[in-house]
Structure formats: structure tokens, C-alpha cells
Amino acid sequence: MITEGWELGVGTRVRAAREERGLTTRALASLAGLSQSLLSDVENGRTLPSVSSLYAIAEALGTGPAELLPQDDDSARLTQHGVPLPAEGPGEAVSTRMLFGAPGRRIEAYLSSYPQGQTDPVPFQHSGEDIIVVVEGRMTLTVGDRAQELRAGDAAWLDASAPHSIEPLGPDGVRTIVISAR
Structure with missing residues (x-):
């Protein structure tokens, strides 16, 4: 909520x-x-x-x-927002929430849950680098025109300026932690 x-x-x-x-x-x-x-x-x-x-x-x-994103009173320290951000697309929504990040910091961490059948409607891209860690489930990570399957425990690094998207595989969807560095 x-x-x-x-x-x-x-x-x-x-x-x-x-x-x-x-x-x-x-x-x-x-x-x-x-x-x-x-x-x-x-x-x-x-x-x-x-x-x-x-x-x-x-x-x-x-x-x-x-x-x-709104910050607490002490914006110099990392903050745990724990507030979900809405996703785009039909069906059950992708749930993403910022775990850590603060003004002036270059590293942010997000927890995302993709239900079965829900994928990024448009490839994502931004400056910096991402490390994606699969916490639960399986997924296909597509970066540019290259796709690879990742399972729980796998991690991948990517140049985030390349278009990238996640597609969950299997009946339970996938949960990831994304560490993004600008």
C-alpha cells in the first residue's frame, strides 16, 4: 500500500x-x-x-x-523506503520497491516481484550499471538482442544504458534484487 x-x-x-x-x-x-x-x-x-x-x-x-523519492529527515544516510512503485501493463502488477537509496548516492537497491506472465512492457534503460540477483524463481533477462536464463541464486551484471527487460519463467514468477549504480 x-x-x-x-x-x-x-x-x-x-x-x-x-x-x-x-x-x-x-x-x-x-x-x-x-x-x-x-x-x-x-x-x-x-x-x-x-x-x-x-x-x-x-x-x-x-x-x-x-x-x-521522498526522504526522511536525515537524508545523508541510506533510507529504507519500503514503498511499492506501480508497474505498467495489464494483469497482476509487477511489484517494485526501493530498499536503499538516498540523495547524492550513486547506488540504489530494489526488490522486484514479477508474477507469472507479467514482463516489462517496454525495455528499460538508464545510465549506469545494474547487478540483478535472482532471489526466487526463474527468468529470462534480455539485454539488447541477447537473452539468458537465470535461476534462484544466479546474478548478472549489465550496462544499464542498453535496453533490458525481465520475463519470469515458471508458475511462481520471479523475485529479484536489482543493485543499480549511476
Whole structure:
């Protein structure tokens, strides 16, 4: 469940970062590949961006997703948000939550659960590197035009600027920890 005020907190941070960079909503939406109305809804606290939209906004602003998430009072330390971010696509949603990250930090960790049949609707890409660790289940990791199967206990490194996506295999879906470094 989303904590009360989370949408407004994300929106406030997105708007502040956009204004700090002197961008209009139209310019930021264009850079992020999103509609201006979606960006407006995010900035006004009417909706949370999906994980891929959050990364696209952060990338367009030249920052990391953790910079756009509400922080506790002591933003100098790593924070555990534990708040799920919405996913895109039909059916049961992919559940992703930031485990650790903070403003000014280059490393973030996420826990994602993909139910059977749910995959990333659009390949994901952002600056930096990712390490993906399969916690439970099996999956196909596609990076560019290369696909590999990973099982519980396997890990993979990837250049996150290459388009990449996860497809769960088997009846129980897959749970991953993604460590992302900008």
C-alpha cells in the first residue's frame, strides 16, 4: 500500500528538480519520453510514476530515481523506503520497491516481484550499471538482442544504458534484487 502523501512527495521533488534545471513541463516530458499530462499528474501528486517512468524522469533530469523519492529527515544516510512503485501493463502488477537509496548516492537497491506472465512492457534503460540477483524463481533477462536464463541464486551484471527487460519463467514468477549504480 502506498503511504499517505507519497504521491505528493514524489511530485514535489520532481517539480523542484525540473525548476532547478530551468525546464518547462513540456521540455521535461519530451526529454523523458512521457506525455505532458502524465508529468503534470505526477508533479501535482495525482499519481505515482511507474518504475520505468520514474527512471525516465530521473534520466532526463540528469539524476537518479532516489533523488526524486521522498526522504526522511536525515537524508545523508541510506533510507529504507519500503514503498511499492506501480508497474505498467495489464494483469497482476509487477511489484517494485526501493530498499536503499538516498540523495547524492550513486547506488540504489530494489526488490522486484514479477508474477507469472507479467514482463516489462517496454525495455528499460538508464545510465549506469545494474547487478540483478535472482532471489526466487526463474527468468529470462534480455539485454539488447541477447537473452539468458537465470535461476534462484544466479546474478548478472549489465550496462544499464542498453535496453533490458525481465520475463519470469515458471508458475511462481520471479523475485529479484536489482543493485543499480549511476
